[in-house]
Amino acid sequence: MDERGRSLKNNNMEDDMDLKRGPWTAEEDCKLINYIATNGEGRWNSLSRCAGLQRTGKSCRLRWLNYLRPDVRRGNITLEEQLLILELHSRWGNRWSKIAQYLPGRTDNEIKNYWRTRVQKHAKQLKCDVNSQQFKDTMKYLWMPRLVERIQSASASAAALTNATTTGSAATSSCIIASNNQFMTYDYNNNSMGQQFGVMNNNDYITPENSSVALSPVSDLTDYYNAPNPNPEYHSGQVGNSYYPDQNLVGPQMLPDDYFDYSRLLDEDVPAMQEQSNLNWFENINGAASSSDSLWDIGENDEDFWFLQQQQQFNNNGNF
């Protein structure tokens, strides 16, 4: 038993003597995988005993769900996933498992870790609470549009590459944007949030080969784009721009009750939000972005620098 395991608080001393804690070994992983392959999952306490594992049922369940499950996706959180996490978190807060449902292959633990390590770090840099309205607004009107920008940039690069090698490929003026359980397209001709969604061009694939930023394998994205559209009314009949967390549940029933119309919210809510919270930073930052592009033209993968800029602006103005 590892030292951390020994140090952990445990009220049940008998269990503490019998049960193993700490990092899993390859042998244990093998036992768990083989047992589940034969007998299926569930009844984790008895599963642990029957599989010959000296682990708690909870430990087995966690190991399986967060690590051993075949469909667990590993690697960097992509820009699209970041965007989706920010959006969903703004809606649901720390409902990690619920958020994870909309990111296939990602576990609630992974999303939670991403939030704590990345998002909270940025909040700290901005010297504001991660749950404050200020930081939420920063995410909504700065960070998320910036992610969209970066996705669009990568997408444009991909399209350019495609154009160079194929015929009939339209240049993109849109990119995907996350909204609840869907990826939508975002028309970037006007380079500002709150525009009407455009039509996702199926040529707008981003691949690890042609992208200059860390992105998911192309199969992931094509899955997003090629899934049928559950809400023709909303999307005016366009297809191929929606994403479903569970391909077995494709259909209108997948739309959550609190379906989030991103474009309408942005159009209508900004003035109300500004009035409600006496926001004036949005105009400032939006003006700065459109006049000098200083906020948007910074290097990719340099969020720290970007947030430093935000921090400096905050320090100068007392707001954004």
Add this chain to the structure above:
DNA sequence: AAACACTGCAACCGCCCCAGG
């Protein structure tokens, strides 16, 4: 090269809910 600091993430905990007896 060593010491220290930072970061990412696997793993654990306590709490809660729910189904079944």
Add this chain to the structure above:
DNA sequence: TCCTGGGGCGGTTGCAGTGTT
């Protein structure tokens, strides 16, 4: 109705790897 065990969830911890001094 109450009790109990299983399972799920969000929060927390601490190790290992990496970067910095």
